[in-house]
Amino acid sequence: MxxxxxxxxxxxxxxxxxxxxxxxxxxxxxxxxxxxxxxxxxxxxxxxxxxxxxxxxxxxxxxxxxxxxxxxxxxxxxxxxxxxxxxxxxxxRRVFVFQEYGIFPWMSVWDNIAFGLGNRSFEEKHTIAQRYIDLVGLSGFERAFPMELSGGMKQRVEVARALAVDPDxxxxxxxxxxxxxxxxxxxxxxxxxxxxxxxxxxxxxxxxxxxxxxxxxxxxxxxxxxxxxxxxxxxxxxxxxxxxxxxxxxxxxxxxxxxxxxxxxxxxx
Ligand SMILES: Nc1ncnc2c1ncn2[C@@H]1O[C@H](COP(=O)(O)OP(=O)(O)O)[C@@H](O)[C@H]1O
Ligand SMILES: [Mg+2]
CATH class of the missing domain: 3.40.50.300 (P-loop containing nucleotide triphosphate hydrolases)
Structure with a gap:
């Protein structure tokens, strides 16, 4: 046995x-x-x-x-x-993802996602923002503005922005x-x-x-x-x-x- x-x-x-x-x-x-x-x-x-x-x-x-x-x-x-x-x-660190688009229309995808990262160094913000942009499938859209995105893509930005602050x-x-x-x-x-x-x-x-x-x-x-x-x-x-x-x-x-x-x-x- x-x-x-x-x-x-x-x-x-x-x-x-x-x-x-x-x-x-x-x-x-x-x-x-x-x-x-x-x-x-x-x-x-x-x-x-x-x-x-x-x-x-x-x-x-x-x-x-x-x-x-x-x-x-x-x-x-x-x-x-x-x-x-x-x-x-x-x-x-408690960021919501709502139905209404909460992303800022005047900011690019990258800026929207980096917004909650506070006073970290640029390099650190860049690494974190890029990681979540890639994770939600928005690579290549870093410089796009919300008006250029479909509804689903805007929700991806919201999810990336919420995850970027490492929420509990x-x-x-x-x-x-x-x-x-x-x-x-x-x-x-x-x-x-x-x-x-x-x-x-x-x-x-x-x-x-x-x-x-x-x-x-x-x-x-x-x-x-x-x-x-x-x-x-x-x-x-x-x-x-x-x-x-x-x-x-x-x-x-x-x-x-x-x-x-x-x-x-x-x-x-
Ligand atoms: N700030 C508020 N003041 C008074 N009533 C509220 C407030 N927020 C929610 N309610 C009431 O509480 C109940 C539950 O609301 P809510 O949590 O938004 O429900 P759900 O998200 O399940 O649709 C509803 O009857 C709503 O009208
Ligand atoms: Mg509700």
Whole structure:
């Protein structure tokens, strides 16, 4: 009998270290005289290097929860920690990728990406900016201005700019929502490829079930009024590239449709 047959050490990768820890989080907004309970006792851990989607209907509190993780929105009750440190406010390393184009129209691709790099030397900025320009597939467009770029290319600039500051987490809030459907599909593949190369922790907000099942390792499904975690669907066994016709993929997709309370059948009575 070989040694390995007696070896009782567990196989496979160890569970990832917790990167983001959300504990007992509540959020209230004051709307005129009414108090809106937007998030109700949210508890969640996102592992280091994990790709997580927050999925839920419009208005359920996805952006609010993302903003709270990034320190842009105050926490009314509970705590959020990143790398064991409580989140208390904004940080220059927490850059969002939004749906609306946040890049500066008067700056070249290179300048947009180097913008957040502060007072590093020119050489250092150059090395970092070029690395991320290459990573997102924009080599040759360094001197181009946003008006010369397609929607998908502008989103690539946004992703490069966010990654260039070496963020603890890549925060994405419906980043592909304004793109046409083919570009959107292409960008989903691209973000998974980039995540595979960088292994950054990604929190990606979407209301699109198919988007979440195509890209995420885990999907956190939020329900509305007040926002609570309804269920968490683990898709980590579905390796990339994902075969969208395979039975395990379709089973995961159906589970998410059900969690969202939506039928997988269109039309008819
Ligand atoms: N600054 C704010 N003041 C008052 N209400 C807000 C504010 N931001 C969000 N809301 C309300 O909180 C709820 C959740 O919003 P949001 O997090 O943007 O939802 P989602 O991103 O899931 O669409 C919505 O009802 C929205 O109207
Ligand atoms: Mg939102």
């Amino acid at each position: 070989s040694d390995s047959a007696n070896d009782s050490t567990p196989r496979g990768a160890p569970p990832p270290r917790a990167k983001v820890v959300v504990r007992g989080v509540h959020k209230f907004f004051q709307k005129k005289k009414e108090t809106l309970h937007v998030l109700d006792n949210v508890n969640l851990e996102v592992g280091e290097g994990e790709f997580v989607c927050f999925l839920g209907p419009s208005g359920c509190g996805k952006s609010t929860l993302l903003n709270m993780c990034a320190g842009f929105e105050s926490i009314d009750k509970g705590t959020i920690e990143i790398d064991g440190q409580p989140v208390t406010g904004p940080d220059p 987490v890549l925060y994405m809030d419906e980043p592909f929502g304004a793109l046409d459907s083919l570009t959107r599909l292409n960008m989903r593949s691209e973000i998974v490829r980039i995540w595979g190369e960088e292994r950054k922790t990604v929190i990606f907000v979407t209301h699109d079930i198919d988007e979440s099942v195509q890209i995420a390792q885990r999907v956190v499904v939020l329900g509305a009024r007040p926002g609570r975690i309804k269920t968490i669907v683990d898709l980590s066994a579905l390796e990339h590239p994902r075969d969208i016709d395979s039975p395990p993929y379709l089973a995961a997709r159906d589970e998410l449709y059900e969690a969202m309370g939506v039928s997988t059948r269109i039309g008819g009575k």
